[in-house]
Amino acid sequence: MVVLSAGVVLAGVATVSLRNLFHAALSLGLVLVGTAGLFLTLEAEFLAWTQLLIYVGAVLTLIVFAIMLTSGMGQGTLASASAHRARSAAVVALFWLVTVGGFSQISWPAASTTSPYTVPVLGQELLTTYLLPFEVISVVLLAAMVGAIVIGLAHVKGRATDPAGLPAAPGAAQAGAPRSGAD
């Protein structure tokens, strides 16, 4: 736990301070893998594997793709960060001190020794008690997917500036049809 936490914090520092964006993304990968390990120490096995699959497998790959598409792997060096770095660090450090000082004064009751929340229990809860949030999150996922495709497609069709939702005038529709077909 101590080694894991130190690794996670070090990788987190690297994520927000490394100048090469690609290296920062790789450090974020270390943070995500370390978090999966922390979930294992908390006996949340299903969550740990989900974290590895979705975060490390999918989200990190997406981020690396975005880095390659925008700044390129080699010249991913960041422009100099803004001038108010010291002030941000001071505010964040103050927040950390207040928060940690606050909850270090609380004495938490002892935890139970065994975790009753195995994967079958989680699945049961997900499809009974938490059925409505489960359905809503699938709709949200679908909406995000469609939204990302629409944002990505706007350029391909050459219609980035067209108000796609508005009904076009008849003349404009006839003028626009061959162009979008040609594209």
Place this chain on the structure above:
Amino acid sequence: MAPLSAYLVLSTTLFCLGVYGVLTRRNAVAILLAIELILNAANINLVAFGRLGPAPAAGAQIFALFIIALAACEAVVGLAIILAIYRTAKTVLADQVHLLKG
């Protein structure tokens, strides 16, 4: 198993690192990386309280699952927007995108 306060200190540290990154980074993708740090800190907090807290509940892990799904949505939509901005403004630096400036 480590005490609850150890996990709380760790998640607070991660959260503060994420906020620092959001405040100081200029590249939009780097800001997204910092936001992922913040979401991870929230997840660690939830799972730690769900296992070691005064009232353990399966809802903690399920809520963390929902946060992972929402983080995936956020990454997808955020990166699509960044790519669209990059095509329009030819930059991903958050302080150089001023399309709405008259």
